[in-house]
Amino acid sequence: MKKIAILGFGIVGGGIAEVLDQNKDQIEYQLGEKVEIGYILDKLDFKGTKYESIVVKDIQTILDDPEVVLVAETMGGLHPAYEFSLAALQAGKSVVTSNKAVVAKYGSILLQTAKENNVRYLFEASVGGGIPIIRPLCDSLAGNKICSITGILNGTTNFILNEMENKGASFEAALASAQEKGYAEKDPTDDIEGYDAKRKICILAALAFGKMFPEEAVACEGITNLDLCDVNILSEIGAKIKLIGHAKQVDDHIIMYVRPCVCLMDNPLASVSGVYNGIMVEGNVLGKVMFYGKGAGRLPTASAVVSDILNILMSPCKVDSIKFEEGAVKELCQDRSGKHTFYIRMEQEPVGYSYRALSGAYLVDQISRNEIEEKWQPDAYYQVL
Amino acid sequence: MKKIAILGFGIVGGGIAEVLDQNKDQIEYQLGEKVEIGYILDKLDFKGTKYESIVVKDIQTILDDPEVVLVAETMGGLHPAYEFSLAALQAGKSVVTSNKAVVAKYGSILLQTAKENNVRYLFEASVGGGIPIIRPLCDSLAGNKICSITGILNGTTNFILNEMENKGASFEAALASAQEKGYAEKDPTDDIEGYDAKRKICILAALAFGKMFPEEAVACEGITNLDLCDVNILSEIGAKIKLIGHAKQVDDHIIMYVRPCVCLMDNPLASVSGVYNGIMVEGNVLGKVMFYGKGAGRLPTASAVVSDILNILMSPCKVDSIKFEEGAVKELCQDRSGKHTFYIRMEQEPVGYSYRALSGAYLVDQISRNEIEEKWQPDAYYQVL
Numbered sequence: 143m144k145k146i147a148i149l150g151f152g153i154v155g156g157g158i159a160e161v162l163d164q165n166k167d168q169i170e171y172q173l174g175e176k177v178e179i180g181y182i183l184d185k186l187d188f189k190g191t192k193y194e195s196i197v198v199k200d201i202q203t204i205l206d207d208p209e210v211v212l213v214a215e216t217m218g219g220l221h222p223a224y225e226f227s228l229a230a231l232q233a234g235k236s237v238v239t240s241n242k243a244v245v246a247k248y249g250s251i252l253l254q255t256a257k258e259n260n261v262r263y264l265f266e267a268s269v270g271g272g273i274p275i276i277r278p279l280c281d282s283l284a285g286n287k288i289c290s291i292t293g294i295l296n297g298t299t300n301f302i303l304n305e306m307e308n309k310g311a312s313f314e315a316a317l318a319s320a321q322e323k324g325y326a327e328k329d330p331t332d333d334i335e336g337y338d339a340k341r342k343i344c345i346l347a348a349l350a351f352g353k354m355f356p357e358e359a360v361a362c363e364g365i366t367n368l369d370l371c372d373v374n375i376l377s378e379i380g381a382k383i384k385l386i387g388h389a390k391q392v393d394d395h396i397i398m399y400v401r402p403c404v405c406l407m408d409n410p411l412a413s414v415s416g417v418y419n420g421i422m423v424e425g426n427v428l429g430k431v432m433f434y435g436k437g438a439g440r441l442p443t444a445s446a447v448v449s450d451i452l453n454i455l456m457s458p459c460k461v462d463s464i465k466f467e468e469g470a471v472k473e474l475c476q477d478r479s480g481k482h483t484f485y486i487r488m489e490q491e492p493v494g495y496s497y498r499a500l501s502g503a504y505l506v507d508q509i510s511r512n513e514i515e516e517k518w519q520p521d522a523y524y525q526v527l
Numbered sequence: 528m529k530k531i532a533i534l535g536f537g538i539v540g541g542g543i544a545e546v547l548d549q550n551k552d553q554i555e556y557q558l559g560e561k562v563e564i565g566y567i568l569d570k571l572d573f574k575g576t577k578y579e580s581i582v583v584k585d586i587q588t589i590l591d592d593p594e595v596v597l598v599a600e601t602m603g604g605l606h607p608a609y610e611f612s613l614a615a616l617q618a619g620k621s622v623v624t625s626n627k628a629v630v631a632k633y634g635s636i637l638l639q640t641a642k643e644n645n646v647r648y649l650f651e652a653s654v655g656g657g658i659p660i661i662r663p664l665c666d667s668l669a670g671n672k673i674c675s676i677t678g679i680l681n682g683t684t685n686f687i688l689n690e691m692e693n694k695g696a697s698f699e700a701a702l703a704s705a706q707e708k709g710y711a712e713k714d715p716t717d718d719i720e721g722y723d724a725k726r727k728i729c730i731l732a733a734l735a736f737g738k739m740f741p742e743e744a745v746a747c748e749g750i751t752n753l754d755l756c757d758v759n760i761l762s763e764i765g766a767k768i769k770l771i772g773h774a775k776q777v778d779d780h781i782i783m784y785v786r787p788c789v790c791l792m793d794n795p796l797a798s799v800s801g802v803y804n805g806i807m808v809e810g811n812v813l814g815k816v817m818f819y820g821k822g823a824g825r826l827p828t829a830s831a832v833v834s835d836i837l838n839i840l841m842s843p844c845k846v847d848s849i850k851f852e853e854g855a856v857k858e859l860c861q862d863r864s865g866k867h868t869f870y871i872r873m874e875q876e877p878v879g880y881s882y883r884a885l886s887g888a889y890l891v892d893q894i895s896r897n898e899i900e901e902k903w904q905p906d907a908y909y910q911v912l
Contacts, residue, residue, distance in 0.1 A: 272816065428830040429820065435816030
């Protein structure tokens with residue numbers, strides 16, 4: 143029997159207990175023994191539930207129990223999630239988490255601490271909910287140089303964009319509908335401003351390129367300024383506006399941003415609809431692969447945490463190939479002069495460029511952000527992927 | 528330095544050498560040391576190439592060298608690929624392969640032999656080319672009960688179906704075009720009759736459900752009888768015919784087949800086009816995830832083999848969660864009485880059923896294969912996924 147502890151028994155923490163319970167036969171078959179939740183650290187007491195007797199209030203109780211081999215941190219927020227994770231690793235316990243904020247800010251320290259203490263720190267659930275992406279990126283694509291990562295990393299905004307497109311809803315109406323369905327929080331800032339997607343692309347870029355950049359330094363634009371008319375104009379050619387997180391290595395620089403971009407019909411990301419996520423990874427020998435699934439939700443996310451738990455319990459001392467250090471802001475590139483195809487809505491005709499006219503807008507080839515802003519004052523413009 | 532051997536230096540074997548060479552810095556960074564190809568076993572001599580000096584003709588030379596820790600089997604065919612793999616495992620060397628025929632027929636014995644000798648047998652490249660699917664299925668989805676696997680597993684047939692759809696080509700013309708482009712072999716039987724997809728769904732089902740069924744026992748229908756008119760009728764509603772490999776656990780039985788099926792527009796498999804593969808996995812807590820990418824090709828396939836090589840070199844003694852035994856034919860179910868939606872092309876109108884009329888065909892709900900065959904003599908019928 144393997145004893146674990148859960149820090150924070152909210153949506154994901156409770157989901158972990160549910161998954162461990164629901165699939166206990168399967169898990170015992172794979173692992174060869176049972177997994178027992180020894181402790182739950184939470185402010186609430188869960189009186190009258192079967193968890194009542196294992197709720198503790200002091201992390202030290204967990205740290206002091208030598209039988210606890212693994213701690214699942216699902217508290218959310220930076221503090222004390224970071225301090226508790228650090229203490230657990232230092233106490234020789236592996237840590238798994240779904241907490242992307244902690245991974246983005248303290249991931250390199252926590253990985254280093256895990257290594258020094260011969261334990262493991264895994265965070266599959268921090269990106270893409272239940273979609274396997276972190277481990278495939280590290281293990282299955284080993285032997286590739288990752289060229290780029292391009293993904294729809296936030297299900298809430300993807301749902302909102304879908305509502306605008308399919309129902310002709312304004313941004314505000316689509317947001318209200320997402321909130322009604324429980325896909326968006328009361329304060330939707332993190333999602334609609336792109337901050338959630340930004341943390342995720344930072345984590346993916348760290349795994350792919352070995353550098354974790356401070357999230358504040360990454361160019362980020364959400365979907366709040368999106369005009370329904372652009373969605374409609376693009377619909378005519380089967381193209382879609384998606385909130386994209388992108389990271390690409392170019393020489394010594396990393397281009398990284400979160401922005402609404404245009405996916406043409408033949409781009410597999412265009413068919414990622416509703417609350418789903420799709421993450422396209424390009425490797426130098428592999429070509430492009432895409433990972434698709436529900437990017438959030440109690441059980442999918444808990445499922446990813448449980449896969450990390452089982453992975454560690456089966457190979458507690460495995461040396462993970464996950465490693466990255468902190469990246470310097472000067473290595474980040476905004477890609478303002480790179481030539482791409484852009485969707486540009488403006489009155490003027492783009493003289494001197496090869497373009498395709500849409501209703502009141504243009505797809506202009508071989509142009510850069512800088513050129514667009516210098517030459518015209520467009521009503522809207524988005525890069526075409 | 529880690530010394531490995533390659534058995535069979537053809538398309539994939541040569542690709543492995545190319546990937547190891549092209550990404551040697553990256554690989555040395557991840558592994559902490561170099562990978563050296565110590566031997567190549569092949570009938571040819573590769574005179575005048577840099578490989579000339581390491582070509583051997585007798586497997587015993589490789590088995591006898593204690594420095595060789597891993598053997599990559601890329602010979603193709605069952606024999607002597609199986610015997611050589613077995614001998615290498617018994618000699619205490621881990622084995623990786625892209626050879627799906629060997630995995631489908633002898634996988635359970637080889638996995639058992641690996642376990643007994645404290646080495647590993649991995650075969651990521653046997654399904655989906657470079658797409659990470661085997662390891663995610665075993666590792667990342669651990670903790671899930673896999674409910675079903677549904678995939679476009681053969682790029683050649685998917686390309687042919689695409690040509691029929693986009694260019695209005697007949698099956699014969701589309702096949703000729705695939706052969707011209709190098710996507711289909713001179714003798715395309717394995718692809719167009721569905722045998723290749725059948726081996727792959729057998730392997731995926733073994734990993735998901737723990738039983739490897741003899742491929743001969745699996746219901747299999749290729750795309751040779753497909754009529755262009757069905758492709759065209761379905762096009763009207765944005766639906767597509769795809770060659771699907773499917774496996775699903777239902778009580779004590781496994782439903783498994785390879786057949787052309789209809790994917791409606793909102794099914795992500797519908798947007799898997801050309802030579803790409805898409806594999807949808809449904810887990811009981813995870814929901815649906817899809818893995819997408821190029822399912823074949825020299826470098827993508829070699830890339831998957833190299834990822835297995837690195838995985839083993841980094842953790843030579845890891846106990847893999849991959850395990851399956853041989854399944855009995857009686858556990859297989861043809862699903863002739865299961866109720867589904869079917870596309871049925873026939874003169875008669877489907878009285879007594881809820882249906883949607885297309886041009887000369889119908890989407891009929893809640894009907895089984897047995898009922899269709901008993902009641903009507905349709906010109907064509909395909910299950911809608």
